[in-house]
Amino acid sequence: MAPTTRQGISPFLEPGPRTKANSLAILQLSRDNFLPVHLQHATGEHDGYAEGVVVNTRFGSFPHSTMIGVPWGSQIRASKVDTGSRGRKRKRLPGDDAGRDENGNEVEADVAELEIETESAEPTTDTPSGPKQAIAASSGFVHVLPPTPEIWTTSLPHRTQVVYTPDYSYILHRIRARPGAVIIEAGAGSGSFSHASARAVYNGYPKEGERKGKVISFEYHEERYKKMKQELSQHGLEGIVHLTHRDVYKGGFLINDGESPEAEAVFLDLPAPWDALPALSRRRPEGAEGADESGKPWVSPLNSKKNAYICTFSPCIEQVTKTVSAMRRLGWVDIDMVEIANRKLHTARDRVGLNMPQDRGVNNSARDVEEAISKLAEIEEKFRQHARPSRSAANTSSKNGDDGKATSNGKGASREEETFTSSRPWADGRLIVRGEPEIKTHTSYLVFAILPREWSEEDEAAALAKYPLGQEQAVVGDMDKASRKKLRQELLKKQGDKKQKKKEKAEKLDEKMDETSG
Amino acid sequence: MASVVRPNTWVALKLPSGISRVIQIAPNTTISLGKYGSFPANLIIGRPYHLTFELQDKLEGEDFSRLRIVPTTELYAEIFADEVSPGCSTPTAGANEAAIPTTADAEDYTLIDAETGNVVARSNLATAIDETARQTLTQDEIEELKRDGTNAGKDVIAKLLLSHTALDQKTSFSLAKYKLMKTKKYIRRFQVLPMDVANFANWQLEERDSSRILDMRAEMIGLVGCWGNAHYGGEDVFLEDPRASTEQGQEACAAVQEDLLRGRWLVVDDTCGMLVAALAERMGVLNPEYPDSDAEDSALSAAAAETATEESNTADAQPQQQQPDTEMADAQEDDGLHPTNPHNKPRPSDFAIPYSQTNTITVVHAASQPNLSFLNYWGFDHTAPNHPPHPLLSHLLTLSWLQLLQPSLDTSYSTPPLVATQQELAGWKPSRRGNFHRKRRRFARTRHVVDAARAGNFSGLICASTMDPISILKHALHLLAGGAPIAIYSPTVEPLAALADCFSVPRRTAWTSGQVAEIVGKSGEELERWAGSEDFPLNPTLLLGVSIQTSRARRWQVLPGRTHPLMMERGGAEGYVFTAWRAKPAEGRVEAKGKFKRRKTEPGAVAGAAEGDAEEVKAAAEEA
Numbered sequence A: 001m002a003p004t005t006r007q008g009i010s011p012f013l014e015p016g017p018r019t020k021a022n023s024l025a026i027l028q029l030s031r032d033n034f035l036p037v038h039l040q041h042a043t044g045e046h047d048g049y050a051e052g053v054v055v056n057t058r059f060g061s062f063p064h065s066t067m068i069g070v071p072w073g074s075q076i077r078a079s080k081v082d083t084g085s086r087g088r089k090r091k092r093l094p095g096d097d098a099g100r101d102e103n104g105n106e107v108e109a110d111v112a113e114l115e116i117e118t119e120s121a122e123p124t125t126d127t128p129s130g131p132k133q134a135i136a137a138s139s140g141f142v143h144v145l146p147p148t149p150e151i152w153t154t155s156l157p158h159r160t161q162v163v164y165t166p167d168y169s170y171i172l173h174r175i176r177a178r179p180g181a182v183i184i185e186a187g188a189g190s191g192s193f194s195h196a197s198a199r200a201v202y203n204g205y206p207k208e209g210e211r212k213g214k215v216i217s218f219e220y221h222e223e224r225y226k227k228m229k230q231e232l233s234q235h236g237l238e239g240i241v242h243l244t245h246r247d248v249y250k251g252g253f254l255i256n257d258g259e260s261p262e263a264e265a266v267f268l269d270l271p272a273p274w275d276a277l278p279a280l281s282r283r284r285p286e287g288a289e290g291a292d293e294s295g296k297p298w299v300s301p302l303n304s305k306k307n308a309y310i311c312t313f314s315p316c317i318e319q320v321t322k323t324v325s326a327m328r329r330l331g332w333v334d335i336d337m338v339e340i341a342n343r344k345l346h347t348a349r350d351r352v353g354l355n356m357p358q359d360r361g362v363n364n365s366a367r368d369v370e371e372a373i374s375k376l377a378e379i380e381e382k383f384r385q386h387a388r389p390s391r392s393a394a395n396t397s398s399k400n401g402d403d404g405k406a407t408s409n410g411k412g413a414s415r416e417e418e419t420f421t422s423s424r425p426w427a428d429g430r431l432i433v434r435g436e437p438e439i440k441t442h443t444s445y446l447v448f449a450i451l452p453r454e455w456s457e458e459d460e461a462a463a464l465a466k467y468p469l470g471q472e473q474a475v476v477g478d479m480d481k482a483s484r485k486k487l488r489q490e491l492l493k494k495q496g497d498k499k500q501k502k503k504e505k506a507e508k509l510d511e512k513m514d515e516t517s518g
Numbered sequence B: 001m002a003s004v005v006r007p008n009t010w011v012a013l014k015l016p017s018g019i020s021r022v023i024q025i026a027p028n029t030t031i032s033l034g035k036y037g038s039f040p041a042n043l044i045i046g047r048p049y050h051l052t053f054e055l056q057d058k059l060e061g062e063d064f065s066r067l068r069i070v071p072t073t074e075l076y077a078e079i080f081a082d083e084v085s086p087g088c089s090t091p092t093a094g095a096n097e098a099a100i101p102t103t104a105d106a107e108d109y110t111l112i113d114a115e116t117g118n119v120v121a122r123s124n125l126a127t128a129i130d131e132t133a134r135q136t137l138t139q140d141e142i143e144e145l146k147r148d149g150t151n152a153g154k155d156v157i158a159k160l161l162l163s164h165t166a167l168d169q170k171t172s173f174s175l176a177k178y179k180l181m182k183t184k185k186y187i188r189r190f191q192v193l194p195m196d197v198a199n200f201a202n203w204q205l206e207e208r209d210s211s212r213i214l215d216m217r218a219e220m221i222g223l224v225g226c227w228g229n230a231h232y233g234g235e236d237v238f239l240e241d242p243r244a245s246t247e248q249g250q251e252a253c254a255a256v257q258e259d260l261l262r263g264r265w266l267v268v269d270d271t272c273g274m275l276v277a278a279l280a281e282r283m284g285v286l287n288p289e290y291p292d293s294d295a296e297d298s299a300l301s302a303a304a305a306e307t308a309t310e311e312s313n314t315a316d317a318q319p320q321q322q323q324p325d326t327e328m329a330d331a332q333e334d335d336g337l338h339p340t341n342p343h344n345k346p347r348p349s350d351f352a353i354p355y356s357q358t359n360t361i362t363v364v365h366a367a368s369q370p371n372l373s374f375l376n377y378w379g380f381d382h383t384a385p386n387h388p389p390h391p392l393l394s395h396l397l398t399l400s401w402l403q404l405l406q407p408s409l410d411t412s413y414s415t416p417p418l419v420a421t422q423q424e425l426a427g428w429k430p431s432r433r434g435n436f437h438r439k440r441r442r443f444a445r446t447r448h449v450v451d452a453a454r455a456g457n458f459s460g461l462i463c464a465s466t467m468d469p470i471s472i473l474k475h476a477l478h479l480l481a482g483g484a485p486i487a488i489y490s491p492t493v494e495p496l497a498a499l500a501d502c503f504s505v506p507r508r509t510a511w512t513s514g515q516v517a518e519i520v521g522k523s524g525e526e527l528e529r530w531a532g533s534e535d536f537p538l539n540p541t542l543l544l545g546v547s548i549q550t551s552r553a554r555r556w557q558v559l560p561g562r563t564h565p566l567m568m569e570r571g572g573a574e575g576y577v578f579t580a581w582r583a584k585p586a587e588g589r590v591e592a593k594g595k596f597k598r599r600k601t602e603p604g605a606v607a608g609a610a611e612g613d614a615e616e617v618k619a620a621a622e623e624a
């Protein structure tokens, strides 16, 4: 792969203005229902469909040909697909009958069961003619969106627990994952965090020998490693995410056979982060075994010229305790532990009132006291009218009582009197905001820390030589009374030679300017 | 972000009390931390961030403190002591359990000299150490102790602890708290933190005026950045200099080339530039790039110094600003007749466009000038006429809503540029010549910024504004590329709820089912620029996946045997984020089709699968 051409740039990083063949697109089926699709050109009939590769959803059938080369965000109409030979060729499976509606169209009852990749597995060879032009169906549509880590996170094939947007957005902000940064990640799992961090550190694809922002990722589970490797290549992220199949507890974080990735940020989503921490030191950690045997010097995976930021992600408090303790022993500072609580909110119209249409979600009780009173008065009035002709008290009162109930809960007279349908249903009722029916109250604990770069006595001596003491001119910052007084006195004393000083300062600046422009 | 303190950068000095002093570190100055003492700035310049320094006792003949780097073993000495004590045993991850003395008795309190690891005092041994100190010290005595406070304040703390009369009645828990309180007040330590966006925002929120950044917490900054998909938007691309002569006017301006415009975010920022800084950081254009060497800082010191000169005139990015000293600078460099360039680069013409066509932030502002004053913390002064090199100069474009929506009413956009022959110019005073060039440059740049913004196709829209988001979208929606994300922050939920309501299912249903008389017969193009009506403030089909969310980080204390959430956290505005993607609706009526949850059990029911009002069907599908 040569991802240096624009063609090869990941659709996650630069989707371009339109959808492309051989690239990932996301179909939005309904609000929170996304389907990743690798768009493919049709070369002819495919898997029994004359239109080539087709995505079937409960919202209709969508040949890829109708979704390639369109602007992102486009609404795509469903097509009347020609199953052609498909119906005949395919072996009838039990339950297949149920999967067909009266028009004989394929029905996919559950999108989650849809396997796009098997649908488009092998190109059909037995049809010499090109693909059939798709014909729009009378109903059904989806939207096609460019892939982003946010959508991918909710639609990716889950192989493990994943880190969702509320957590990773905060984590990436705090570990300073910025363009050009090199970040270590373990384990890769389902790649949710990998995609988000790839976008964060991306500052172009590296050319030969060039150092660019990169995600150095590790996963020891072979199947997950393989699946992820395949995904990275399909998503054009191979140049950004460097995935290694390894147990990091034992093998550490060096890449390409002993080379330091020179990372400045680390994210650990592992069961035992404390077992991985010693390898993330600046010098050989105490008690590190084996490293010496080869005679090679110990190499730190961290960038020696940068401070390293870390986040570990653990669901249990015991893990946190162990991790934090290990961090302290290993010299990490600014240790900070938080958990993120995220809530999604829905807006709705709270429709309450006796005159509201009898829709689902409408509460047909009195909207306010006034409405209640007028209704009650109305009932009373009716009751009086009703009571007048007949005097047989016992029967009628119980009867009327029933009537009253029926009326007051809105199923009686009032509905017949004014069969109310709103002309502006969107404006009915009060706008309200409420949470989801279920909320995630705990994902994981996030432990943050920083490992400052090393600072030796030689470094200090060099810095002192470069910025020597003894030429202090002004005082900055807040002063206590004593030093303020002292300063004032000094100022008074110096007032005489102030002009002289100014001159000197100006000369200094001139020198500086000369230096800069030179 | 640099890992060491560079001269003239802004840093936060974090004091034991938790308070930060934010200052610009100028070489050859003395930094005073008030009661904690003072030290020369040169002792922290060139040193790594995040180290903890301790002000040492003044040496004979010096009137400042030198600094000592406090090793982490010392910082954590007490915690390590707690960790090995029974009752709150914690796994120690195989670290060396140094012979740090500790006490088993919960009623005991031990004060450890972190340097030596020796026990300085023990509550039940207090009499043996300092008989007099058992009396409560008066404030004057404390002051006195502090004044000749030696040993970085640790003596004071020891004395204070021992003087606390009720000491041995205290439990170790409250003692630890008491100790912490005293430590915060008297220990002479500090840490130097970099002023990156995360630290700046935190400081502004917790210690300064949180309303200036609309109470935007770190969680929200992270969310809008991700949902707005703000990221590096591609290698810089510059338009070719049209090399217009001074006799040429408007017609010689370089036209906007729409196919070159990529990776651009449209931004509305009422956080004084904090949002812009956060996005610029995500796009890699906030901090000047310096080689990764130790020699790097000399370059910056020059660049960041306010007086730094510059070699070309491309840096005049804010031409609207009229500052007196512009005249001189321009007069000097803009002679136009004697091109003198130290690097022999051809001098850009007045109509050269200094902005990249990619990886840019376009800020639309409500006042005639944007308020981006916080960008000063990253060495960018939006109002400086003659700016030293900074990546924002070529990646930050600003224009007013008037310029965006009715440019003909804007003077700087609509007034044709001055023209003059070379002879005329030669006859002018340098200051007039400077003015002439500056005005022409301003014209070309305004023209470019406005035309490029109006060309639309933005990769995303990100807002943190006090303006009504409905009105922002009314005028900005059509400028977004298809599929582009929108992320709008608001300190309160109400404005976002009202916005989301514009895209409610009943509204979309009415719109798509042809019930809205006003839109009948309108083309897709016209509907994309829907000006809004009372019932339909926005075209409800232009956004997908409309949602509102909020996040909060709950902070914990993690200490051996004392791990729990913090007792107090910041209240006030909660903060919410609205997200969605820009849709490109198909023309004509599109009905939805939905089939769900009915197969297998009752085959007949499939035939009854709903077809009808698009949005209702989809909404029903969501609920199913």
Ligand SMILES: C[S@@+](CC[C@H](N)C(=O)[O-])C[C@H]1O[C@@H](n2cnc3c(N)ncnc32)[C@H](O)[C@@H]1O
Residues within 6 Å of the ligand: A160, A161, A162, A163, A164, A186, A187, A188, A189, A190, A191, A192, A193, A194, A218, A219, A220, A221, A224, A246, A247, A248, A249, A250, A269, A270, A271
């Ligand atoms: C919870 S998942 C990570 C999910 C990932 N952060 C995401 O967002 O998709 C944890 C992963 O770490 C891997 N893992 C566990 N221990 C490991 C080790 N010692 N070395 C490498 N990978 C490891 C597991 O196989 C698993 O896939």
